[in-house]
Amino acid sequence: MIRYKKEYLSKLFNLIGLLLISAMLVTACAADSTSSTSVGEQTFDLETLARYDGQDGRRAYIAVDGVVYDVTDIPQWQDGVHQGRFSAGKDYSDAIRSESPHGTSMLSRAEVVGVLVD
């Protein structure tokens, strides 16, 4: 009788252990997916992007190919203006290729802050 009880108890503890491990795994996965969507995944449309023009202390963001970059701390984008004629807060997907000599190569200097949606 006592042996059966011991076996029953050890099976019960094994089951509880398994349940605990599963719960921990599920929590870890859930936390992971939340953080990967929240970090650097702010969503902008052209109207909200336009608010980040780098003027009067506001941050300076630009979009290229659906990705929004923070150019606030880049010296060439001081006060949200680049080369005296490109203002932050806009989508430069076409102009960065047609008007700049550096193309998209300079984008790696800027931090990604989100995505541009229609």
Ligand code: HEM
């Ligand atoms: C992360 C974004 C960007 C960075 C870090 C960047 C950086 C630079 C740098 C380092 C130069 C060399 C001249 C200088 O030192 O001032 C330059 C020149 C230039 N960039 Fe950008 N740029 C960026 C985005 C853009 C965009 C979006 C455009 C416009 C579509 C653009 C257009 C130009 C033009 C026209 C020049 C002048 C080249 C010349 O006349 O010699 N850039 N940029």
